[in-house]
Amino acid sequence: MTKPILTAALMALALAGCAKKPPKQLPPAPTSGSEIAPVTDTSGAATPGSQADFIAKVTSDRIFFDTDSSDVDxxxxxxxxxxxxxxxxYPRVRATIEGHADERGTREYNIALGDRRANSTKNVLAALGVDPGRMTVISYGKERPDATGSDEASWAKNRRAVTVTVQ
Structure with a gap:
């Protein structure tokens, strides 16, 4: 009877020695579309048609929403x-519209709200002449906040839709 216990103990020790050790340095956090490294030409200017060019030339790559709303003002x-x-x-450039929500509410509610926000944004862009086939939508809900505070100013920054170009 002691032999099975001894064998089990030895196996447990052997497996414990094989456990993964945490890396010395964690990888960087994922970036949102607005943090993509600028693509530049030899003069240092943003390459036409790149995400950096988009950010440099449009009013903003994001729009903001009121609480529990997907209406574009x-x-x-x-x-x-x-x-x-x-x-x-740049008719060959595609775009992904990211829908986001603040931290309040359930994950499921915020995913649905982010989806409504992304689709509202896509619909307005389509009404302005952008081919809907060039645009995709994705909802991150509350999973990718722009601001980490739990106050109205932070929540307002997180209630957004972000347009990210895809080359």
């Missing part, structure tokens, strides 16, 4: 007009 429509104009210059 007049200020955001102006931002989307500038995005649509840039996308018209």
């Amino acid at each position: 007049a200020n955001d429509q102006a931002t989307l007009r500038s995005q649509a104009a840039w996308l018209a210059q």
